[in-house]
Amino acid sequence: MKSIQDLPRVSLGIYPTPFYRLDKLSEQYGRGIWIKRDDLCGVALGGNKVRKLEFLLAEALDQGCDTVFTTGGAQSNHAALTAACAARLGMKCILLLKRRGVTEHRGNLVLDDIFGAEVRLLDTDSYDDVYAEMHRIGATLEQAGHKCCYIPVGGSTALGALGYASCVREFTVQALAAGVRLGHVVSATGSGGTTAGLLLGTRLFMPGAKVTGVAVDTDPFQDIVPRLAEEAAALLERTLPREKDDFRMVDHVGPGYAVPNPEDTPYIEELARTEGILLDPVYTGKAFAAMMQMLRQGEFDGEDDLLFLHTGGAAALFAMDLPR
Numbered sequence: 001m002k003s004i005q006d007l008p009r010v011s012l013g014i015y016p017t018p019f020y021r022l023d024k025l026s027e028q029y030g031r032g033i034w035i036k037r038d039d040l041c042g043v044a045l046g047g048n049k050v051r052k053l054e055f056l057l058a059e060a061l062d063q064g065c066d067t068v069f070t071t072g073g074a075q076s077n078h079a080a081l082t083a084a085c086a087a088r089l090g091m092k093c094i095l096l097l098k099r100r101g102v103t104e105h106r107g108n109l110v111l112d113d114i115f116g117a118e119v120r121l122l123d124t125d126s127y128d129d130v131y132a133e134m135h136r137i138g139a140t141l142e143q144a145g146h147k148c149c150y151i152p153v154g155g156s157t158a159l160g161a162l163g164y165a166s167c168v169r170e171f172t173v174q175a176l177a178a179g180v181r182l183g184h185v186v187s188a189t190g191s192g193g194t195t196a197g198l199l200l201g202t203r204l205f206m207p208g209a210k211v212t213g214v215a216v217d218t219d220p221f222q223d224i225v226p227r228l229a230e231e232a233a234a235l236l237e238r239t240l241p242r243e244k245d246d247f248r249m250v251d252h253v254g255p256g257y258a259v260p261n262p263e264d265t266p267y268i269e270e271l272a273r274t275e276g277i278l279l280d281p282v283y284t285g286k287a288f289a290a291m292m293q294m295l296r297q298g299e300f301d302g303e304d305d306l307l308f309l310h311t312g313g314a315a316a317l318f319a320m321d322l323p324r
């Protein structure tokens, strides 16, 4: 058996990120609600992709790579953070992004340029097409003597997921110091790696705590997440020790992936106006709205407190309006 610290990792974020109780909100809802601020991880505008990239880029460096490819939607937070982290490590970053009707140069597209990434917008809706194009460009670069690494959408590989098992380890220590027992951990699920890491991490470090993934896209996460968690466990030469009801997915896609839902706007405003915290309309706003609705409906069993994982995403606020 291995522990997470045995795996190669490059330091990119500033950890531990803040962990604290949302006092006003907890009082209003009559239940202890805590937040883990991975939006404040110290790279660009922050976000969950940095913990994954610490493992993914360590592997790339070990393999002698000098060029990093990744993909996502035009406003991908993962792409912008990969650009930031690659720049920091002196690697070239090439982003193949799905255009999907996006024409405005705002939000993360601005950040991609600032970080010096090469951006190519592709007119396809299929990631198979994107990966084919990625490997085609990569093959040409390899012939010219470069070594390329290819990070899939969201960095959601088993290795990337370990970033979030490691995050659980981090907030287990913070929760212990604060004297709080966490019964539920809630996070947005977009490609599955974060939720998979939370599932593995809670099984290893916080047994009894349950994971709720809020789907902001339509993929079959009920299968994807446990499978990724098992693969991540295998990297530690372990099997995933499942418990009854340790994980559930709830759907909160609304009108579609990356399409803001008017119903979520009051929740985004509520957290901003009670606690001074920004959520985005694509990921964290949807996840937080779903969590608060479920809390009202009594869907978090037990008495133990809840933890909301803030996964970042603020750049979207500069790329789209909040609908009403």
Ligand SMILES: *Cc1c(COP(=O)(O)O)cnc(C)c1O
Residues within 6 Å of the ligand: 047, 048, 077, 078, 154, 156, 188, 189, 190, 191, 192, 193, 194, 195, 280, 283, 284, 311, 312, 313, 314
């Ligand atoms: C990518 C992302 C998520 C989803 O994480 P996955 O590991 O892809 O499921 C959640 N929030 C924000 C802000 C993101 O950028």
